[in-house]
Amino acid sequence: MTRLIIFIIILLVLGTLLEYYTFQALKTISKHKFLPFGFLFASIAVYTNFIITALTYDRSNGQTPQFQMAMGLLLTFLIPKLFIVILLFGEDIYRWIVKAISAISSQETQPLAGRRKFISQLALGIAAIPFVSFIYGIIQGKYNYKVIKYQLSFDDLPEAFDGYTITQISDIHSGSFTNKEKIQYGVDLINEQKSDLLLFTGDIVNNKADEMDNWIDVFAKLEAKEGKYAILGNHDYGDYMQWKKPEDKVDNFEKVKGIHKKIGFDLLLDEHRYLEKDGQKIALLGVENWGKGFNQAGDLAKASANVNKEDFKILMSHDPSHWEHKVKKDDFNYHLTLSGHTHGLQMGIEIPGFFRFSPSQFVYKQWAGLYQEYGRYINVNRGFGYHAFPGRVGIWPEITVIELKKA
Known part of the structure; x- marks a missing residue:
């Protein structure tokens, strides 16, 4: 149980980071608030489902299909977002470096909104590939003999x-x-x-x-x-x-x-x-x-x-x-x-x-x-x-x- 609690804490910390950058990416490319908030609520539902399942299922029965599905949905929502974080966090680092250089040299920086939108589109496009692949893998891939x-x-x-x-x-x-x-x-x-x-x-x-x-x-x-x-x-x-x-x-x-x-x-x-x-x-x-x-x-x-x-x-x-x-x-x-x-x-x-x-x-x-x-x-x-x-x-x-x- 102790290991499970530690895992859940790590999951919540990692999930917060992933959801922050995913929310920012969706907010950047979308004109409507429904998309970023809708995806955020869906992610919270997946986290909640996994935590409840992990804490309540009977370990004397081993891994049940219900536990496996909770784990599958969790991975489906987590892993694609790693690509979003890598690209957007990398862009953040670049932006901080540019601002630091600008402050030292007293030069004005160019507006970065256009590049941020492009990076967000690229990150979401890349993340969509594993997301769709995981959905296919759960529905059909496991029977693709x-x-x-x-x-x-x-x-x-x-x-x-x-x-x-x-x-x-x-x-x-x-x-x-x-x-x-x-x-x-x-x-x-x-x-x-x-x-x-x-x-x-x-x-x-x-x-x-x-x-x-x-x-x-x-x-x-x-x-x-x-x-x-x-x-x-x-x-x-x-x-x-x-x-x-x-x-x-x-x-x-x-x-x-x-x-x-x-x-x-x-x-x-x-x-x-x-x-x-x-x-x-x-x-x-x-x-x-x-x-x-x-x-x-x-x-x-x-x-x-x-x-x-x-x-x-x-x-x-x-x-x-x-x-x-x-x-x-x-x-x-x-x-x-x-x-x-x-x-x-x-x-x-x-x-x-x-x-x-x-x-x-x-x-x-x-x-x-x-x-x-x-x-x-x-x-x-x-x-x-x-x-x-x-x-x-x-x-x-x-x-x-x-x-x-x-x-």
Whole structure:
């Protein structure tokens, strides 16, 4: 609660600065008082809604869709205004410098009203881009599923698996869902890939097993020719909410593990399975969550027990920091690692082949897409669902299809 109060105080201080400059910008370009005051009242309503929601929602239920929407609206109104403050505050600094020089030199300054209006128009025009993007991201972007395909070649891939296809999904976060028709569309799109194997790399819920109750019938329809396998993600352990009793957390964790069986997935808990085809085989390994600095439950050695070093290996590990800090240099040679977790922060800019940016890259070296080091690959899936922010801006929900080829 103390951290929440501190956050609200910071929010109010920052909000005051943002609203002051936004009000000035709207007042400068508008002949009517309705526009600046109307936008100010709307912003106050958004702040009030978030503060009331944050102070009153039951933390024993974790993040609810209502809390996420309050957070989404807050970010939608806050982030675009940062551009307004940067431009107008910068113009203020310039104006103060000019006045200081003028006072020292005893020269008269030129009227600045015209430039102020131009800067205000420019700032509002730039701010409109993220504002509209956030609105789109909340309404439609979170369902803008993209199928991303890769073809990867390996010298030591058994010939029987040449052309073998894998669909990877990650980070379902069922507790955030509100639209069954849209989720069904995503599931149908997964099935349309008709892959040999379907792999899910963790975070089936936000916190509680019952979040999945209304979605089991949808995800039970997922199909794959050779089988469906899953691992756990950091949210599946129930670490991010307040439990009334320790036994409740333990019971919930067992139920989360049971969800995977209900929807037809073989859950790998520091285990491996051999996939066989025409007398040849590859090893599929799955570890519990291992994250840099938190929840390092995954045991790679245990999962690899009785797997031969020369076997072709596919590893499922939810957090890509596991690959960066433990897997990629391992002499046991894990050919392909599949991860998720980052969501690409659900915000960013991606122009395929030209430019990629997300704040997520300041935390994770491998934050979205395919990476190769030391002759080994990792794919970081951007996630099927969403969490915290109830939308996606520029970083769309992903269905990955990987075709294995014999080099």
